[in-house]
Amino acid sequence: MKAETNETFLDRLAGVISLKRPTYETLQRDPAATPQSWLIVLFIGLANGIALLSTPLIFTTPGASVEMERFAASVAQAMTFDSAEQQLLALLAGVIIAAVSWYLTAWLLCVIGNRMAAQAGGKVGTEEMRRLVAWGYAPALASFLSPIPFIGPLLALFGALWGLVTGVMAVRAAFDVGIGRAIAIELLAFLAFFLLAVVLITIIVLIALPSI
Numbered sequence: 001m002k003a004e005t006n007e008t009f010l011d012r013l014a015g016v017i018s019l020k021r022p023t024y025e026t027l028q029r030d031p032a033a034t035p036q037s038w039l040i041v042l043f044i045g046l047a048n049g050i051a052l053l054s055t056p057l058i059f060t061t062p063g064a065s066v067e068m069e070r071f072a073a074s075v076a077q078a079m080t081f082d083s084a085e086q087q088l089l090a091l092l093a094g095v096i097i098a099a100v101s102w103y104l105t106a107w108l109l110c111v112i113g114n115r116m117a118a119q120a121g122g123k124v125g126t127e128e129m130r131r132l133v134a135w136g137y138a139p140a141l142a143s144f145l146s147p148i149p150f151i152g153p154l155l156a157l158f159g160a161l162w163g164l165v166t167g168v169m170a171v172r173a174a175f176d177v178g179i180g181r182a183i184a185i186e187l188l189a190f191l192a193f194f195l196l197a198v199v200l201i202t203i204i205v206l207i208a209l210p211s212i
Contacts, residue, residue, distance in 0.1 A: 009036055016135050016166055024173035027135050028128045037134030040141070041102050042095060047143040049094025102137070104196070106130040108189040109171060116185055117175035124174045136170035139163040 007015075007026065012033070015023025027033045106129040114123040142159025146152045164186075171182040 012036070012135070013138055016138050016169075017162070019166065019169050021169065021173055024132060024135070024170055027131050028124075028174060030131075031127075033131050033135070034127065037131045040134045040138055041098050043144075044137055044140055045095030045098030046091060047094070047141065048098055049091035050144075101193075102130065102133060105189060105193060106133045108192050109133065109174075109185060112188045112192070113171060113175045113177075113185045116181060116188075117177050129174060132170035132174050133167070136167040137163055139166055 007023075012023055012027065016027075106126055110124055110126050110129045113129075117124075139159040139162040143156040146156040148155070168179065168182045168186055171177070171185050172179060175182070175185065177185070
């Protein structure tokens with residue numbers, strides 16, 4: 001236990017990025033890592049909000065109906081943040097979306113992983129999974145470097161891709177499975193998340209279209 005309490009945030013970050021399994025196992029069983037997990041999700045949400053502010057949203061709708069063109073134009077207008085209040089709302093939205101995605105992803109991984117792993121030692125709890133998922137997101141913090149000319153976007157892309165690898169390692173550590181089953185659990189959770197997102201977006205579009 002002493003080794004766990006003496007680990008700093010940077011120690012754990014280095015362990016996660018370098019795929020040291022003992023680091024993941026420590027994070028899973030250490031409740032003190034939960035506030036750190038929230039910190040990671042908060043920073044990633046801010047990074048997403050900054051990306052939303054700095055990336056212009058342009059829709060091209062060739063052959064689309066008049067209603068769809070109007071809807072696309074209204075969405076593009078809504079995603080243009082000119083005032084300080086709108087920019088603050090964009091940052092807040094980035095944090096909220098990151099937190100909701102974090103909770104939902106961890107829950108899906110728990111449901112799917114506990115069924116597929118069938119561990120004799122008991123099921124993985126949602127709080128344990130949330131800690132591992134948040135730390136698995138850690139390489140995506142490289143997105144803060146994206147404003148750096150040329151090398152920044154490359155580092156951000158590498159961070160996002162490496163986050164897929166650390167995510168698989170988090171699942172392996174949580175459910176004590178091989179890499180093949182860990183990838184399968186990740187893919188199934190991603191597909192479930194994607195389907196839920198599509199359903200939600202479809203409902204929003206259907207509600208919004210009549211008002212345009």
